[in-house]
Amino acid sequence: MALTNTFKGLSQDQVREARLAHGLNVLSGKSGHPFWRIFKGIVTEPMIILLLAASSIYLISGKFSDALLLFSAVLLVAVVSVVQEGRSHNAFKKLKEITQPQCTVIREGTEMLINTADLVPGDCLIAREGETVAADGEILQANDFSLNESVITGEAFPVEKDENGPDRLVYAGTAVTSGLSVIRITHTGNATRLGMIGDRLKQVVIERTPLERQIRAFVRNMAIIGTIVFLLVWAINFYQSGSFIKSLLKALTLAMSILPEEIPVAYTTFMALGAWRLMRSGIVVKQMKTVEALGSATVICVDKTGTITQNRMSLAKLALPDGTITDAGTATTLSVPAGQLLQIAMFASEPIPFDPMEKALHDAYSLFTDNDERSLYRMVREYPLSGQPPMMTHVYENASGHRLIAVKGAPEAVLRASGLTTSHQQKVREVLTALAAQGYRVLAVGSAADEILPEDQMALHLDYMGLVAFYDPPKENMAMVLKQFYDAGVQVKIITGDNSLTTEAIAKEVGFRGYDKAIGGEDLMRLSDEELSIAVRDNAIFSRMFPEAKLRIINALKANRQVVAMTGDGVNDAPALRAAHIGIAMGRKGTAIAKEAASLVLVEDDLSAMVTAIAAGRKIYANLKKAVQYIIAIHIPIILIVLLPLLLGWTYPAIFSPLHVIVLELIMGPTCSVAFEGDPLEKNTMHAAPRPVEASFFSWGELAHxxxxxxxxxxxxxLVYQVSVARGFTGEHTRTLVFTTLVLANILLTQVSRSRVYSILTVVRYKNPLIAYVLLATMAILAVTLVVPDVSSVFQFVPVPLSEVLWCLLVAASSVLWYEAVKYYRRRKL
Known part of the structure; x- marks a missing residue:
């Protein structure tokens, strides 16, 4: 019977009035992205501090134009920082919007799905197994309803509740572990028990990822080195020249050249935009660390139903106790025994089914029966799905007091509780084996006539009724998806609640490797940790699994130094999803609890999206590495061309000022954080072994390159500097040529750094318009500084002939393009 026949809920006018009175159903907390936080982040950037210091020195020394220029540079750097911060923030904001939690309510007699934020007091909330209660309320109707209230009480065991019990209240944030309930909402938002907990929800410590820690450590070490060099250079120059201001400016210039501030910006931008790109592909990333881990995944554990298969269950066979099998897919009528088997199986299902097999039973009953008895019976007792393997029991009575006890579940459990002889059980197992070997999912059905109901359903005196077999066809693309995982060096393991024969048959059909290597849940739980370590390595199918067994598998794989991804959709998957490096919930059939436990959600329940996700993770990591290698490579000449003339007493010791360094920084920032991020996945990336998760971001060999x-x-x-001095060029002329050579080398280095294997002629054809815009802007900046007199004078440049610019280009090309020979050697080894 539909719930809307009993409950009508609020009208739209009542909803509006309640929202005006109580507001949205949200917990107040920290503002999402306040201006002061952006401002604080900018003014505490080391580069900004150095620029402000240099500007102040110019101002104190009376060089107002130079001070104004540097203050302008501060504003420009701030604008760039805000834009980059904005891109990252907007990407995560859109991710948050798309993952807005929803709930089901009854309004004006109609079930509807709404955002939980729109829930108001007085609403009739429908809470089903696997969902999280969205607000406080009291139970109006319950069906085998239990909750995990650990978020409120700290106790993790399920608590059964119904409308007649002493405790009819439910609380926001608690998880429905079984059954269904209709709840009248009494409190929302901060008025809920969860909202009153208050501050402890706001003080969440975000753990930094391994890569983020490595990057921060590298930048911190460079800052320490920069501080030491700054003090040494300032002391040496002050000792030599006696000028405090000039010595300080030279030291500040060097310190600015050492700081690789682009690296943390690039990291944040890559992760945020990577998550945004994944979302556009139907993959919602909830945690930044997941983007990192994706490229390292070595094993993915998947469920069979709905992941390997289509989750479109249809009743295929009915097997009677005498061995007679009816093909439900082709039959037009059923024999009396087959009809009774179907009826008992249907009554053993939930009255309002949400499980695909139970829906198939209800549909088949509606199709085959001419006398629908569902409305004649009222459920008076329910034994919930329990046991290992599980079964469930419903007890009904009609108006005349006739009792009907219907049981269904795993064949092993039902046979154990039945009164069949050993020989008869063996015959049933033979039929079961034959059906399972064809890929059917099989449940056993029984009935009972007990007058006094026992506490444990296993104590019922069961009459075995037969087997019901369902067929769930494999997804058409599954063979291709599995091949892509295998090509990428990712192992695939199936963890299922189904029996091993059914799983092996489906696995074999889709080309699953290791379909004949299986172990059951009870056998697995008897293994020692050492034996389990070998079992999870050698077996590919894990059947008849329950939550404790799933969690043990994930932890054993992690102990074997595997980077584990796991898919799941139910309440029972939540512990394993939370334990995996990459917990993957299904967007359509996944429960709210599974989605909450997971770090990633596949919107369309399509496993092929995980191939896309792994490829994206590898691409993000590879492109970030290219960007950081570029930053290191281009910082070396900036540092040395500032340091060497100062330390060695060359003719023009102050070849660059803070203005020149900041312009170079403004060129490099967008290059590394925007241009490299948009480069496509290189063709060899998905045929390489996964990167070890504990691997250092840089090997010594890569750093040496x-x-x-x-x-x-x-x-x-x-060379340009010394030749210019030898030819008697002025300091301004020499500075112009050195700066031009450095900018041209930067342009070429950007292209060369886009691949560590493929030639520059290949990478320039990569589809990435942003890099073209960045390089064109860089050339435009260089042209303006060389050609426009007013700008040239600010930079202390002089006009130079085209022949000298071409000479700078030749030197720049020679100093960068030699690396193409290294890449050619690498290609030869592929």
Whole structure:
């Protein structure tokens, strides 16, 4: 019977009045993105502090135009920071909007899905198994309803509640572990028990990811080095020149050149935009650490039903106790025994079914019966699904007092409780084996006539009624999806509540590797930790699994140094989803509890999206590494061309001022945080082994390559510097040529750094318009500084002939393009 026949709920006018009186159903907390937080982040950036210090020194020394320029640079850097922060914030804001929790209510006699924020006092909320209660209320009707109230009480065991019990109240944030209930909402938002807990919900400590910690440590170490060098250079120059102000400016220039402030910005931007791109592909990332972990996944554990298969259950076979099998898919009528089997199986299902198998039983009963008896019986007792393997029992009575006891569940459990002889049980198992080997999911059905109902359903005196077999076809793309996982070096394991024969048959059909290597849940739980470590390595199918067994598998795989991804959709999957490195909930059939426990949600329940996610994770990591290697390589010549003339007493010691360094920083920032992020996945990436999660972001070899690239560019700059001095060029002329060479080298280095394997001729054809815009803007800036007199004078440049610019280009090309020979050697080894 539909709930809307009993409950009508609020009218739209009543909803509006309640919302005006009570507001939205949200917990107040910290503002999402206040201006002061952006401002605080900007003014505490080391580069901004150095710029403000240099501007103040210019102002004190009377160089007002230079001070104004640097203050302008501060504003420009601030604007760039706000834009980059805004891109990251907007990406995460949109992710938050799309993951807005929803709930089901009855309004004006109609069930409807609404955002939980729109729930108001007086609403009739329908809470089903797997969902989280959205607000406080009292139970109006309950059916086998139990809650996990640990968020309120700290106790994790289920608490049974109904409309007649002493405790009819339910609270926001509690999880429905079984059954269904209609709840009248009494309190929302901060008025709920959860809202009154208050401050403890606001003080969430966000743990930094391993990569983020490595990046922060690298930047911190560079800042320490910069501080030490700053003090040394300032002391040496002050000792040599006796000028406090000039020495301080030279030291500040060097300190600015050392700080790699682009790296943390690039990290945040890559992760935020990566999560946004994944969302556009139907993959909602809830935690930033998941983006990192995706590229490292070595094993993915999947359910069979709804992941490997289509989750479109249809009743296929009815097997009677005498071995007679009826094909329910082709039959037009049923024999009396087959009809009775179907009726008992249907009554053993929930009256308002939400499980696909129970829906199939109700549909088949409606199709085959001419005398629907569902409205004649009232449920008086329910034994919930329990046991390992599980079964469930419903007890009904009609108006005349006739009792009907219907049981269904795993064949092992029903047979154990039945009164069949050993030989008869063996015959049933033979039929069961034959059906399971064809890929059918099989349940056993029984009935009882007990006058006195026992506490435990296993104590019922069961009459075995037969088997009902369902068919859930595999997804058409599953063979291809599995091949893509295998090609990427990712193992796939099936963890299912179904029996091993059914799972093996479906697995074999889709080309699953290791379909003949299976272990059951009870056998697995008897293993020691050492035996389990071997079992999870050697077996590919884990059947008849329950929550404790699933969790043990995940922890054992992690102990084997695997990076584990796990899919799930039910309440029982939540512990394992939370334990996995990458918990993956299904967006359509997943329960709210599963989605809450997971770190990633597949909107369309399509496992192929995980191939996309792993590819995206590898691409993000690879592109971030390219960006950081580029930053290191380009910082080396900036540091050395400032440091060497100062330390070695060259003819023009102050070749660059803070203004030159900040312009170079403004060029490099967008290049690394925007341009590299948009580069596509390189073709060899998804055929390589996953990256070990504990691996350092940089190997010493990779760091050496970046240092060599930087040293080569430095050599080119030193050549231009020394040749200019030898030819008697002025300091302004020399500065112009050195700066031009460095900017041109930066443009070429950007293209060369886009791949560590493929040539520059290949990467320039990558589809990434942003990098073209950034490089064009860089060339435009260089042209303006060289050609426009007023700008040239600000930078202390002089006009130079085209032949000298071409000479700078030749030196820049020679100092960068040598790396193409290294890439050619790598391609030869592929």
């Amino acid at each position: 970046s240092l060599l690239q930087g040293a080569a560019i430095t050599a080119g700059l030193v």
